[in-house]
Amino acid sequence: MPVEEFVAGWISGALGLVLGHPFDTVKVRLQTQTTYRGIVDCMVKIYRHESLLGFFKGMSFPIASIAVVNSVLFGVYSNTLLVLTATSHQERRAQPPSYTHIFLAGCTGGFLQAYCLAPFDLIKVRLQNQTEPMAQPGSPPPQYRGPVHCAASIFREEGYRGLFRGAWALMLRDTPTMGVYFITYEGLCRQYTPEGQNPSSATVLVAGGFAGIASWVAATPLDVIKSRMQMDGLRRRVYQGVLDCMVSSVRQEGLGVFFRGVTINSARAFPVNAVTFLSYEYLLRLWG
Numbered sequence: 208m209p210v211e212e213f214v215a216g217w218i219s220g221a222l223g224l225v226l227g228h229p230f231d232t233v234k235v236r237l238q239t240q241t242t243y244r245g246i247v248d249c250m251v252k253i254y255r256h257e258s259l260l261g262f263f264k265g266m267s268f269p270i271a272s273i274a275v276v277n278s279v280l281f282g283v284y285s286n287t288l289l290v291l292t293a294t295s296h297q298e299r300r301a302q303p304p305s306y307t308h309i310f311l312a313g314c315t316g317g318f319l320q321a322y323c324l325a326p327f328d329l330i331k332v333r334l335q336n337q338t339e340p341m342a343q344p345g346s347p348p349p350q351y352r353g354p355v356h357c358a359a360s361i362f363r364e365e366g367y368r369g370l371f372r373g374a375w376a377l378m379l380r381d382t383p384t385m386g387v388y389f390i391t392y393e394g395l396c397r398q399y400t401p402e403g404q405n406p407s408s409a410t411v412l413v414a415g416g417f418a419g420i421a422s423w424v425a426a427t428p429l430d431v432i433k434s435r436m437q438m439d440g441l442r443r444r445v446y447q448g449v450l451d452c453m454v455s456s457v458r459q460e461g462l463g464v465f466f467r468g469v470t471i472n473s474a475r476a477f478p479v480n481a482v483t484f485l486s487y488e489y490l491l492r493l494w495g
């Protein structure tokens with residue numbers, strides 16, 4: 208099994224993650240709290256109340272976990288294509304796989320990465336939703352002192368299963384949308400690259416950016432539900448399950464609730480995924 212894809216997936220994911228985390232914090236707050244009037248209001252309030260550091264809350268754990276999560280996504284994607292089409296990454300430019308195979312490989316990568324991502328994503332969302340200013344002497348301590356304390360508290364209070372709260376919504380979100388992600392990327396690269404050649408850096412940047420936007424637009428409805436399920440149970444349980452969360456969110460806030468955070472998700476998705484795909488392709492060509 209070629210391991211380069213796993214390593215390239217890890218490094219490229221980490222680069223994208225640092226770039227996109229401030230956008231991600233704003234998105235999570237907009238999806239789970241009703242105190243903000245919009246993106247700008249949320250940014251201003253975070254900055255005033257929590258300083259620049261507020262935008263980077265909950266980032267250390269995703270950085271640590273991206274090694275597992277992104278390498279599983281890209282590694283499983285590429286190795287599933289290897290099984291389906293008997294072509295390696297290098298051979299795929301000359302013998303491009305069908306879109307059905309790309310979609311199936313993307314869904315497989317998305318499904319398996321969601322399982323690895325679930326506990327890390329839960330901790331990230333819980334930390335991002337703490338609005339107390341960081342490191343200010345005299346101010347009341349936040350519920351969670353950091354990622355390890357957060358994981359330990361969830362485990363103590365809710366058991367092992369508590370760490371997987373929202374995991375179903377996460378899997379439903381990521382399985383089909385990772386198919387969309389890789390299809391968009393491959394489709395755009397093929398469209399703008401002469402047959403048999405490697406796509407240029409500009410093509411990879413643009414195709415990666417649009418793949419990110421397309422997958423996040425498709426993923427946003429379940430992303431909202433996932434974040435709400437993850438915050439549920441903090442004080443008392445509100446939702447019985449994914450469906451109940453969908454129904455009661457729509458009843459209370461209308462259908463627009465499914466598009467909460469779609470603008471910030473898309474604004475974040477372009478640079479993050481442009482950088483992720485550029486570094487991924489670059490590293491594989493370097494080692495190829």
Ligand SMILES: CN(C)C(=N)NCCC[C@H](N)C(=O)O
Pocket residue numbers: 220223380381384385388419422423426476479480
């Ligand atoms: C849930 N969806 C749609 C995705 N995860 N899409 C792929 C983008 C992955 C990238 N690490 C990012 O965070 O944008």
